[in-house]
Amino acid sequence: MTDSKASTTVKVTRGRTGKRERLVTAAVQVFHEQGVEKTTLGDIARAADVPLGNVYYYFKTKDQLVEAAVDAHCAQLHTLTDRLDELPDPATRLKTLVAGWVDQRDVAARFGCPFGTLATELDKRDDGLDRAAAQVMRALIDWAKSQFTQLGRPDAHDLAIELVAAYQGMSVLTNTLRDPDLMATQGRRLQNWIDTLR
Structure with missing residues (x-):
């Protein structure tokens, strides 16, 4: 649902971003690739190129x-929808959103939807993070509406729900079947729809 870069060994580049931002960027990537439960703080520290001890300074x-x-x-979703809102008409915005999803088909085939997989995993917990994830999904639905x-x-x-559900469904199938072409085909169908x- 959001921008993602394909990589199995994440290295967040140093530069102007601070350690906290690098840790968050790495967490997004590693959670997507490994899942929350399999990911350790050490995995995220390595991906962010930050010493493990520094992680605890920012995140207990x-x-x-x-x-x-x-x-x-x-x-990321707000940044994306702000960019889409600059396009001339709503149909073009929606079709460009779908095109962006299709552009991520190789990532989806390997790991699933960057946000959908996280939301599904968080739904199995009872710590309130599932409700935070639901707010992100609602924001996408509201924008599409x-x-x-x-x-x-x-x-x-109803159409917004149908669009988001179609995307999540094609992401799951693309990932399960490891078939990026499936997402390309379904993306064309969504754009025609x-x-x-x-």
Whole structure:
């Protein structure tokens, strides 16, 4: 659902970003690739190129890093939708969103949706992080609903749910079957579907 870069060995580059930002970026990537439960703070420290002891300065627990990763997904989604909102019309915005999902098909084939997999894993816990993840998914649905509303659709909410559900479904199938072409095919179908709704 959000921007992601394909890599199995993450190395977050040093530069102007501080250690905390590098840790959060690494956490997003490593949680996506390994899952929350399999990931250790050491894995994230290595990926961020930060000494393990420094992790505890910024995050006392892995759950705090998970929360920061959810916040990072939310920020990425807002950045993405802000860029999409610069496009001239709602159908183009929606189709560009789908094209972005399709562009990530190799990542989806390997690891699934960057946010959907995290949200699914967090749903199995009872610590409240599942509700934080739900807010990110709702933000995407709300944005899609506003696009369908601008297209004059009285069923905008239902269409937004259908779009997001279609994406999550094609991500799961693409990942399960390890078939990036499946996402490309389904993405074209979604774009054609959007064209029929004008």
